[in-house]
Amino acid sequence: MLTSDSIIAIQAHNLNVFYGDFRAVKDVDLSIERKKVTAIIGPSGCGKSTVLRSFNRMNELVPSARSEGQVLFMGQNIYDRQVDPVEVRRRIGMVFQKPNPFTKSIYENVAWGARLNGFKDGIGKPSMDEWVEHCLRKAALWDEVKDKLTQSGLSLSGGQQQRLCIARTLAVSPEVILMDEPASALDPIATLKIEELMRELAEEYTIIVVTHNMQQAARVSDYTAFFSMNDDRAGYLVEYGPTTQIFTIPQNKMTEDYITGRFG
Amino acid sequence: MSTPTGRIRLTPHFESNLPSRNRKASLWQVLFRLSTTIGMIVLALLLYTVVNQAFGLVAIDNKVDPASFAVDGVQIEELDQETLIAVIEENVSKGKFRQLEREQPLAERTWEEVYQVVIDDVVEPKDIVGTWPLVESLTRKEEILAEVEQEHPQATVEFTSWIDPQFVTSPQSSDVLEAGVRTALLGSLLIIAITIVVALPIGIGAAIYLEEYASDNWLNRTIQTNINNLAGVPSIIYGMLGLAIFVRMLEPLTSGAIFGLTDPTTANGRTILSAGLTLAILVLPVLIINVQEAIRAVPNSLREGSYGLGGTQWQTIWHHVLPNAMPGILTGAILSISRAIGETAPLVVIGAATYITFDPDSPFSKFTTLPIQIYQWTSRAQGEYHNIAAAAILVLLMLLLSLNATAILLRNRYSRK
Amino acid sequence: MISRTTEANPLHRRPRRGEFLIRGFLFFCGAFSILTTLGIVYELSKEALLFFRNPAVNLLEFFTGTKWQPQAGAFGVLPLVTATLITTAIAMLIALPLGLAVAIYLSEYASTKARNTLKPVLEVLAGIPTVVYGYFALTFMTPFLRSIFGRDVVDIYNMASGGLVIGILILPLITSMSEDALSAVPRALREGAYALGATKLETAVKVVVPAAISGLAAAFVVGISRAIGETMIVAIAVGAGPNFTFNPFKGAETMTGHIVRISGGDLSYDTIDYDSLFAIGLLLFVITLGLNIISQRIVRRFRETYE
Numbered sequence: 005m006l007t008s009d010s011i012i013a014i015q016a017h018n019l020n021v022f023y024g025d026f027r028a029v030k031d032v033d034l035s036i037e038r039k040k041v042t043a044i045i046g047p048s049g050c051g052k053s054t055v056l057r058s059f060n061r062m063n064e065l066v067p068s069a070r071s072e073g074q075v076l077f078m079g080q081n082i083y084d085r086q087v088d089p090v091e092v093r094r095r096i097g098m099v100f101q102k103p104n105p106f107t108k109s110i111y112e113n114v115a116w117g118a119r120l121n122g123f124k125d126g127i128g129k130p131s132m133d134e135w136v137e138h139c140l141r142k143a144a145l146w147d148e149v150k151d152k153l154t155q156s157g158l159s160l161s162g163g164q165q166q167r168l169c170i171a172r173t174l175a176v177s178p179e180v181i182l183m184d185e186p187a188s189a190l191d192p193i194a195t196l197k198i199e200e201l202m203r204e205l206a207e208e209y210t211i212i213v214v215t216h217n218m219q220q221a222a223r224v225s226d227y228t229a230f231f232s233m234n235d236d237r238a239g240y241l242v243e244y245g246p247t248t249q250i251f252t253i254p255q256n257k258m259t260e261d262y263i264t265g266r267f268g
Numbered sequence: 269m270s271t272p273t274g275r276i277r278l279t280p281h282f283e284s285n286l287p288s289r290n291r292k293a294s295l296w297q298v299l300f301r302l303s304t305t306i307g308m309i310v311l312a313l314l315l316y317t318v319v320n321q322a323f324g325l326v327a328i329d330n331k332v333d334p335a336s337f338a339v340d341g342v343q344i345e346e347l348d349q350e351t352l353i354a355v356i357e358e359n360v361s362k363g364k365f366r367q368l369e370r371e372q373p374l375a376e377r378t379w380e381e382v383y384q385v386v387i388d389d390v391v392e393p394k395d396i397v398g399t400w401p402l403v404e405s406l407t408r409k410e411e412i413l414a415e416v417e418q419e420h421p422q423a424t425v426e427f428t429s430w431i432d433p434q435f436v437t438s439p440q441s442s443d444v445l446e447a448g449v450r451t452a453l454l455g456s457l458l459i460i461a462i463t464i465v466v467a468l469p470i471g472i473g474a475a476i477y478l479e480e481y482a483s484d485n486w487l488n489r490t491i492q493t494n495i496n497n498l499a500g501v502p503s504i505i506y507g508m509l510g511l512a513i514f515v516r517m518l519e520p521l522t523s524g525a526i527f528g529l530t531d532p533t534t535a536n537g538r539t540i541l542s543a544g545l546t547l548a549i550l551v552l553p554v555l556i557i558n559v560q561e562a563i564r565a566v567p568n569s570l571r572e573g574s575y576g577l578g579g580t581q582w583q584t585i586w587h588h589v590l591p592n593a594m595p596g597i598l599t600g601a602i603l604s605i606s607r608a609i610g611e612t613a614p615l616v617v618i619g620a621a622t623y624i625t626f627d628p629d630s631p632f633s634k635f636t637t638l639p640i641q642i643y644q645w646t647s648r649a650q651g652e653y654h655n656i657a658a659a660a661i662l663v664l665l666m667l668l669l670s671l672n673a674t675a676i677l678l679r680n681r682y683s684r685k
Numbered sequence: 686m687i688s689r690t691t692e693a694n695p696l697h698r699r700p701r702r703g704e705f706l707i708r709g710f711l712f713f714c715g716a717f718s719i720l721t722t723l724g725i726v727y728e729l730s731k732e733a734l735l736f737f738r739n740p741a742v743n744l745l746e747f748f749t750g751t752k753w754q755p756q757a758g759a760f761g762v763l764p765l766v767t768a769t770l771i772t773t774a775i776a777m778l779i780a781l782p783l784g785l786a787v788a789i790y791l792s793e794y795a796s797t798k799a800r801n802t803l804k805p806v807l808e809v810l811a812g813i814p815t816v817v818y819g820y821f822a823l824t825f826m827t828p829f830l831r832s833i834f835g836r837d838v839v840d841i842y843n844m845a846s847g848g849l850v851i852g853i854l855i856l857p858l859i860t861s862m863s864e865d866a867l868s869a870v871p872r873a874l875r876e877g878a879y880a881l882g883a884t885k886l887e888t889a890v891k892v893v894v895p896a897a898i899s900g901l902a903a904a905f906v907v908g909i910s911r912a913i914g915e916t917m918i919v920a921i922a923v924g925a926g927p928n929f930t931f932n933p934f935k936g937a938e939t940m941t942g943h944i945v946r947i948s949g950g951d952l953s954y955d956t957i958d959y960d961s962l963f964a965i966g967l968l969l970f971v972i973t974l975g976l977n978i979i980s981q982r983i984v985r986r987f988r989e990t991y992e
Contacts, residue, residue: 065879091286094882104873107896116891117881122285129281138278169877176881177280293886300794303786308806310853314813317825473714481708482715493981495718500907500977501970502914504941505725507948508966512728516954549721556718582707610814613916613941617948639816639917646820646921654824661817668812 013038013180013210014059014096018073021054021063028054030238032073034229036180041202041211043221043247046231047262051239052214055231056182059212060096061089077180094121097178101185103165105157105172110149113157113168114139118175135175143171144201163194170201174209181205183213187220199224218263222251230259318665321658322430325405327398327416328445329423349375352382396444396652397423431659440624440636444652449660452641454627455540456609456667459637462544463608467551468601474552475559480585498553507614510546515618518542523632538619541631546614551604558603562596563589595679602675606668612639638664729970732963739957747964753927753943755958762965764929768844768937772919773912775848775933776855780908783852784859785901791860792867793889811857819921822850827922834934840924842936847923851912859908866900867893899984906980910973916941940969 014036021029029051063069074081114136125131140146145167187195229244243256254260438448482488515537522537574584621634645657750761826846831839878888924936
């Protein structure tokens with residue numbers, strides 16, 4: 005039984021994801037360690053994003069999607085009937101590939117989610133202003149926007165927008181942050197900032213990041229999961245282990261081929 | 269580059285509010301769904317109102333007591349044929365008498381036939397003393413019969429369907445029981461024919477120009493904006509334009525004076541031609557916009573294939589773009605026609621005739637249309653006019669329904685090709 | 686392909702007269718619409734000018750007078766304008782919230798099946814001729830209102846019936862324009878909200894609607910313009926005489942209703958009655974044109990800040 009004290013934050017058991025009749029992800033068993041950065045890598049089309057989205061039930065927004073198996077979080081299968089997906093998504097946040105800030109001010113972008121989920125200030129508790137500043141600092145954005153909090157979130161550059169999206173995710177105090185190729189739409193400098201951020205955030209949050217950039221995975225993550233796909237185009241987990249091990253002494257030949265660039 | 273992330277562990281206070289948020293979400297979902305049913309409810313109410321008035325009981329009474337036609341104390345049953353004919357001539361309108369003579373001269377008929385004419389047209393000109401809608405007729409039949417028995421003992425009560433084949437084929441009449449929509453229907457059809465002939469070529473031509481030929485310069489952008497604006501102008505303004513230009517300014521043309529074909533009863537421009545032209549100008553903007561969309565939907569690869577083989581611009585359009593856009597063009601055309609059929613205000617402004625009994629037979633005839641007929645009957649105070657208005661509405665709705673059904677059929681057939 | 690020229694170079698342009706003629710014809714078709722607008726402006730202005738030049742007519746009185754009685758020489762347009770405004774306001778009062786609600790339902794909640802049943806219903810509602818709606822207003826809505834509020838409160842001809850039915854008339858228009866605006870909001874925005882733990886309602890109302898506000902505002906303005914221009918419903922159900930009142934249960938005459946009534950009767954050219962119609966028509970044209978231009982501006986301006 006997983007509790008908040010255990011080492012494992014999220015655990016997938018026999019996870020299968022279908023879109024209609026097509027099986028996109030097959031028999032995944034994966035244990036994500038708390039407060040570490042786990043990277044999910046693999047060639048395109050092998051279901052990495054699908055696996056990530058099944059961790060916060062975002063797949064359900066597609067009408068034909070169906071999941072089988074279990075995803076355990078906080079001692080429960082998040083797909084249980086009694087579990088409210090809205091609450092799951094608050095605790096397991098997500099940052100998307102293309103930055104998608106709201107059409108609101110920078111301040112409102114951060115404050116909105118917190119307010120929605122019942123943020124209340126009080127004695128000994130931070131006020132909304134303090135909380136917004138705290139989140140923007142944690143997202144390494146505060147210095148750049150502190151003088152223009154009322155400007156639209158869309159007026160920022162791509163890299164800044166992405167950090168804004170991270171800040172608003174932090175504002176609802178999740179335990180896990182899922183990142184779906186967060187830097188692939190950004191320039192190299194912005195990318196480096198995001199990578200730095202990931203390592204800092206891992207001190208407080210569990211980070212799971214999908215990336216097609218192997219070097220990024222090697223730089224940033226503590227654990228790496230390598231996915232591939234068969235002829236039936238269903239993605240499956242090939243190998244999972246500490247990053248250093250995966251990249252130096254991979255156990256599986258396919259892993260080695262991918263890492264050395266022989267395919268993918 | 270790296271900023272202090274704040275070693276201070278700020279723990280914010282989140283008050284658990286999920287249940288109330290979920291409750292609110294469910295409540296509003298119900299409200300949204302409810303509002304969609306209002307649309308369906310209104311449609312149902314409207315159809316119910318119309319159908320309710322189009323069928324029902326009617327109480328018909330004789331206007332006059334047969335005894336009042338006695339000549340020299342002799343009752344009509346005993347009068348001879350000549351005197352009967354005199355009675356008819358005295359008590360029937362000139363037009364009606366002429367009509368009777370035309371059908372068959374009264375002197376050549378048998379006594380029984382002449383007597384029947386007396387009964388039909390002199391003694392029993394029908395007068396409606398009451399009408400009841402369908403639902404009431406079905407549920408309160410006994411009470412209604414009793415009421416009528418009391419107030420108009422001579423009257424007969426019968427169930428009638430105000431809409432029947434006779435209704436469609438009869439011309440206008442001031443007698444509610446005789447009135448039909450033939451004049452109006454023919455007027456509508458003739459006018460629409462003119463509208464189609466004028467609006468379709470210009471509309472499609474304009475759309476082709478704007479989508480295929482027009483470069484992005486000031487003039488063409490103005491034309492496009494202008495069309496968009498015209499689409500939003502109230503239809504009555506088009507009526508006023510038609511009045512000023514087609515009826516008044518171009519009167520020699522639209523009244524047929526140039527061709528010497530004027531309608532003998534009016535020598536002015538309030539003719540079918542004017543009406544058709546006005547409606548054409550009215551539907552043009554919306555038609556152009558719809559056809560533009562249809563042409564825009566044709567993939568560029570099709571055009572490129574034609575150009576690549578050395579086709580000219582017009583060849584490409586005529587042989588490839590237009591056939592491909594045909595379903596959309598047809599749909600747009602039929603939508604515009606539907607709209608034109610239902611238009612009332614502009615034609616009233618132009619001057620639809622209020623009472624014509626003869627069928628329109630040329631573009632230079634006076635005109636009335638189905639919607640205008642409905643308007644006139646609805647505006648009358650007497651309740652029985654509402655019944656035939658309802659019947660006319662049903663005819664109009666059926667016309668529109670079949671038009672749109674044809675549109676859908678044609679569109680399916682064309683897209684399968 | 687036989688070259689009709691005696692030019693040495695077969696690649697050179699050939700005169701294609703047919704293409705030129707066709708192009709000319711098509712250009713005429715396109716420019717025809719300009720003729721229409723010019724015609725409208727010219728005719729309305731010409732007759733309106735005749736009206737204002739008439740010694741019995743005073744420009745100030747026209748815009749501020751509360752009596753429209755040509756026989757008495759009173760030409761104040763306010764009764765017609767207030768009647769138009771009141772019926773339009775009543776119409777928007779029901780069409781806007783309902784239209785928006787249906788649009789939100791269609792774009793955020795509805796399954797394909799629900800959408801396929803609802804959209805045809807809206808299309809049918811939109812295709813019903815206005816004279817039929819007028820009949821409905823007179824034979825159903827007015828008795829209905831009278832039974833609720835009392836026969837002495839509600840007149841046989843009243844603005845409320847007309848206004849409510851006009852609201853029903855423009856409901857499909859507002860719904861479809863609003864739904865277009867809501868659907869145009871990118872999916873990514875919704876996903877961002879869901880990922881923060883927002884419910885569907887919260888996402889729809891607090892993220893999608895604000896993002897689509899320009900399209901919604903445009904729908905609102907277009908709806909008003911359509912309601913102002915509506916004629917048959919008011920001609921049948923609202924009343925047969927100008928009446929300066931703010932009581933929606935009383936009868937009155939709107940600008941459009943007045944035009945249709947006067948021109949439906951005996952009307953001779955070049956009388957003051959004839960000219961007055963065009964003055965009212967000009968006013969109507971300017972108002973609706975202005976509203977349409979505003980709605981186009983709204984869409985253009987807000988679209989820039991959104992992207």
